Ligand code: HEC
């Protein structure tokens with residue numbers, strides 16, 4: 001009897017070991033099956049945030065980036081003290097409220113670099129979610145404010161009408177807003193570290 005219980009305990013322990021090993025393995029491979037519905041919805045949001053149309057303004061450096069290859073902006077354009085450029089080289093000197101396709105200059109109202117606290121370059125899904133949620137970094141926005149920003153902000157909207165020769169994100173704006181709502185409805189669950197959704 002004793003050996004039998006010992007045997008069963010050993011089998012149970014072994015099964016636990018194997019299954020925990022498997023879980024770690026699949027998270028390592030980025031298998032999204034392990035995620036909660038809220039976390040899964042966030043991976044759609046992260047795919048958009050990581051798109052060059054967004055990332056080219058949401059930089060962690062002193063300058064904007066251009067194009068899908070995210071090359072440095074010409075003419076040494078810089079962030080400046082308030083993210084609107086330096087004196088004599090303000091964003092609004094060239095970027096108007098709408099695209100100027102003949103001149104090849106993109107435009108939308110209030111064109112500026114996103115503040116450094118809203119820089120997303122190099123962040124995994126986990127860090128992107130934490131950055132969005134941090135009211136000290138996100139412009140003191142509540143979850144409802146964030147959903148509204150995604151749905152209504154003209155700079156966000158520009159990404160889906162970026163002008164001649166520029167590519168919009170594969171996820172539509174409606175899909176982005178739906179994913180934001182689903183993420184929030186599920187408690188704005190932050191995905192585990194190590195996942196990068198494209
Ligand atoms: C032309 C530059 C520009 C582009 C393009 C742009 N943004 Fe922004 N973004 C900004 C600026 C500037 C702010 C800060 C405005 C404010 O706080 O009112 C901002 C703020 C935000 C915020 C709120 C702050 C935060 O970190 O939570 C979100 C969310 C956001 N942008 C999402 C996006 C997404 C998604 C895209 C692409 C679909 C995008 N933006 C494209 C410039 C840009």
Ligand code: HEC
Nearest residue numbers: 053056064066067077078084085089090091094104112113
């Ligand atoms: C001297 C004119 C000029 C100034 C000043 C200027 N830009 Fe630009 N910007 C351009 C032109 C022209 C393009 C198009 C370049 C191209 O597509 O090769 C461009 C493209 C961009 C893009 C690329 C969009 C994309 O996804 O491809 C971003 C982002 C951008 N500018 C942000 C800014 C910001 C932010 C400022 C102010 C800090 C600024 N620009 C100041 C002329 C200017």
